[in-house]
Amino acid sequence: MSDSYAIDVRSLNKRFGDKHVVKNVSLQVRRGEIFGFLGPNGSGKTTTIRMMCGLLTPDAGSGTCLGYDILRDSVQIKRRVGYMTQRFSFWEDLTIRENLDFVARMYGLGDRRKRVNGALEDLGLAARANQLAGTLSGGWKQRLALAACLLHDPELLLLDEPTAGVDPAARRDFWEELHLLSARGIAVLVSTHYMDEAERCHKLAYVFDGNLLAQGAAPEVVASQGLSTWQVYGENLVGLSEALKNASGVDQTVLFGTRLHVSGKDGAALERTLAQTAGSAAFRIEKTETGLEDVFIYLMKQASGKTGGAP
Amino acid sequence: MKTSNGFSLSRWWSMVLKEFLQLRRDRLTFGMIIGIPIAQLVLFGFAINNDPRHLATAVISADHSEFTRSFVAAMESSEYFDIVGTLPDEEAGRSALASGNVQFVVNIPAGFTGRLLRGERPALLIEADATDPAATGMALAAAGQLARTVAAKDMTGTLSFLAGGQDPFEVRVHRLYNPEGITRYNIIPGLIGVILCMTMVLMTGLAITRERERGTMENILAMPVSPFEVMTGKLIPYIAIGLIQITIILVAARFLFRVPCAGSIGMVYGAALLFVLANLTVGIAMSSLARNQLQAMQMTLFYFLPNIILSGFMFPFQGMPKWAQAVGNVLPLTYFNRLIRGIFLKDNLFQDLWPNIWPLMVFTLIVMVIALTFYRRTLD
Numbered sequence: 001m002s003d004s005y006a007i008d009v010r011s012l013n014k015r016f017g018d019k020h021v022v023k024n025v026s027l028q029v030r031r032g033e034i035f036g037f038l039g040p041n042g043s044g045k046t047t048t049i050r051m052m053c054g055l056l057t058p059d060a061g062s063g064t065c066l067g068y069d070i071l072r073d074s075v076q077i078k079r080r081v082g083y084m085t086q087r088f089s090f091w092e093d094l095t096i097r098e099n100l101d102f103v104a105r106m107y108g109l110g111d112r113r114k115r116v117n118g119a120l121e122d123l124g125l126a127a128r129a130n131q132l133a134g135t136l137s138g139g140w141k142q143r144l145a146l147a148a149c150l151l152h153d154p155e156l157l158l159l160d161e162p163t164a165g166v167d168p169a170a171r172r173d174f175w176e177e178l179h180l181l182s183a184r185g186i187a188v189l190v191s192t193h194y195m196d197e198a199e200r201c202h203k204l205a206y207v208f209d210g211n212l213l214a215q216g217a218a219p220e221v222v223a224s225q226g227l228s229t230w231q232v233y234g235e236n237l238v239g240l241s242e243a244l245k246n247a248s249g250v251d252q253t254v255l256f257g258t259r260l261h262v263s264g265k266d267g268a269a270l271e272r273t274l275a276q277t278a279g280s281a282a283f284r285i286e287k288t289e290t291g292l293e294d295v296f297i298y299l300m301k302q303a304s305g306k307t308g309g310a311p
Numbered sequence: 312m313k314t315s316n317g318f319s320l321s322r323w324w325s326m327v328l329k330e331f332l333q334l335r336r337d338r339l340t341f342g343m344i345i346g347i348p349i350a351q352l353v354l355f356g357f358a359i360n361n362d363p364r365h366l367a368t369a370v371i372s373a374d375h376s377e378f379t380r381s382f383v384a385a386m387e388s389s390e391y392f393d394i395v396g397t398l399p400d401e402e403a404g405r406s407a408l409a410s411g412n413v414q415f416v417v418n419i420p421a422g423f424t425g426r427l428l429r430g431e432r433p434a435l436l437i438e439a440d441a442t443d444p445a446a447t448g449m450a451l452a453a454a455g456q457l458a459r460t461v462a463a464k465d466m467t468g469t470l471s472f473l474a475g476g477q478d479p480f481e482v483r484v485h486r487l488y489n490p491e492g493i494t495r496y497n498i499i500p501g502l503i504g505v506i507l508c509m510t511m512v513l514m515t516g517l518a519i520t521r522e523r524e525r526g527t528m529e530n531i532l533a534m535p536v537s538p539f540e541v542m543t544g545k546l547i548p549y550i551a552i553g554l555i556q557i558t559i560i561l562v563a564a565r566f567l568f569r570v571p572c573a574g575s576i577g578m579v580y581g582a583a584l585l586f587v588l589a590n591l592t593v594g595i596a597m598s599s600l601a602r603n604q605l606q607a608m609q610m611t612l613f614y615f616l617p618n619i620i621l622s623g624f625m626f627p628f629q630g631m632p633k634w635a636q637a638v639g640n641v642l643p644l645t646y647f648n649r650l651i652r653g654i655f656l657k658d659n660l661f662q663d664l665w666p667n668i669w670p671l672m673v674f675t676l677i678v679m680v681i682a683l684t685f686y687r688r689t690l691d
Contacts, residue, residue, distance in 0.1 A: 078533060078535040085530060088526075089525070089529055090530065092525075
């Protein structure tokens with residue numbers, strides 16, 4: 001049963017000194033699934049990913065990665081996992097080809113020349129193979145890193161904010177590539193801050209302050225919080241947002257440029273409040289679908305309210 | 312628009328404050344600011360002695376008399392010589408000198424006293440290990456004076472005829488290994504160690520901290536590779552660099568400085584390789600502790616300073632106080648200096664070198680264990 005999961009970890013915990021960075025995180029990723037890992041900076045995403053690929057030893061908890069025990073079989077896991085670090089971590093003073101050659105040798109790949117040439121062709125970098133990796137732009141570095149991670153045909157990809165600092169066109173290409181990989185049965189765990197990327201994932205997990213707050217497909221995650229959301233258009237939305245903050249039925253207001261999202265658990269109370277406060281002709285109100293972003297902001301506020309910490 | 316905006320005291324002060332704040336956070340730099348002057352003061356002020364005394368001396372005495380005893384006692388009371396024992400014959404004396412156990416061997420020939428009493432001006436032989444001319448020069452000068460001192464003190468009464476005029480006996484000094492007392496012969500082989508010590512520790516230290524600083528270490532750690540493979544794999548190029556450096560120095564020593572090598576070149580390389588390994592492990596251990604390349608450089612400096620001062624490279628080892636010798640005795644350069652000078656100048660054999668070989672091996676092993684303990688395979 002557990003073999004159908006690429007990642008199956010239970011109650012992972014990690015402390016650095018007196019900082020409890022990861023608290024009882026359990027998550028399951030199926031083979032061929034793109035799993036989005038979301039949460040603000042410093043919420044423990046990188047630490048969790050590192051524990052799953054054997055770079056860090058959990059203080060407590062257990063689990064398997066591709067059927068191998070994350071505590072005992074880190075060598076087996078490393079052979080079958082492609083891990084792309086948050087920061088570009090290939091050698092800028094080596095050429096593109098030299099970087100790929102190094103990786104290929106590290107994994108003891110047969111037919112090294114053919115594989116590296118293949119990867120260079122796929123990348124579209126064959127003509128620039130002898131260029132130093134350090135001279136590549138951000139988007140190309142990211143593509144090189146992905147190609148290097150894929151060189152040993154991993155069954156699972158762990159991508160730590162792969163698209164940070166990459167332009168929208170390159171991001172779109174990158175995600176198309178991820179979907180092709182997932183169609184080939186490769187599981188992908190990808191951490192991101194972008195909502196559009198979150199919506200491209202088959203499943204999501206949201207962590208905040210080391211706690212996993214929600215997990216599931218995007219609609220499930222949205223539904224799980226039972227929020228009703230209205231969208232308000234008009235002038236002075238900032239003033240309206242302030243006025244609504246502590247009104248009955250209003251759990252949160254989020255300003256998206258020209259529209260204000262107002263959400264609450266108690267839909268009826270929220271609707272009454274809106275009719276009173278924003279019922280004038282100056283505002284246009286319409287019911288809308290609760291979005292992922294509304295839910296994530298809500299989850300974060302709930303959690304920081306509980307722990308007393310600032311978001 | 313103004314092209315220049317005059318000097319602002321508050322801006323200037325904010326710069327000064329920022330600099331102090333950063334300095335306070337950087338513990339190692341702070342440690343250097345305090346530590347380096349203290350270390351230098353202690354080392355140069357107390358440890359270095361260019362007029363070394365209490366040098367180990369052995370006596371071969373084929374003639375036991377009041378005079379010979381008196382002479383040996385006078386040697387001791389000159390403070391230059393510490394009589395550490397007696398040896399049966401000249402061969403034992405040579406081997407004690409070769410191994411570096413003693414600096415001097417005093418050889419009193421048979422019938423010395425008889426010839427002395429007959430006024431025949433017999434000769435007494437002092438064989439000196441003159442590898443380091445600075446270490447033995449003063450003591451030998453003092454020994455020359457002893458004949459006269461002993462004569463004035465002991466040869467009174469009926470023997471007073473011996474005390475007048477010429478010295479009653481002759482102190483013949485035989486400088487071994489470096490008979491002309493050429494400083495270069497001592498310094499150039501020693502430089503091999505100093506150069507290797509500096510570059511090997513620095514280069515490995517930087518090589519590993521660089522990987523960590525740039526984040527590439529995380530990438531390596533995520534691959535199925537063992538710490539042993541990473542470490543040794545990273546070291547091989549530096550061993551090769553070490554061998555190139557040795558070769559450059561050896562060629563320069565031979566053709567530029569005309570320093571003869573009494574021993575075999577193979578042994579020179581063997582000893583150097585051992586020393587390179589010792590320093591590479593130090594480099595790894597430091598890089599495991601240093602957080603960035605700057606810290607690795609600072610640590611190298613900390614390591615280099617005592618090595619160069621306390622190893623006997625610059626200043627005579629025997630001249631240092633006991634505590635400084637004790638510190639010197641844990642530094643690999645101390646042993647390498649003895650090895651390389653032993654091979655270069657004394658044509659030492661393996662058994663003479665062994666007492667300086669095993670400490671290097673033990674050092675390497677201990678530091679290797681420390682390095683592997685601190686080298687984090689996982690990132691925590």
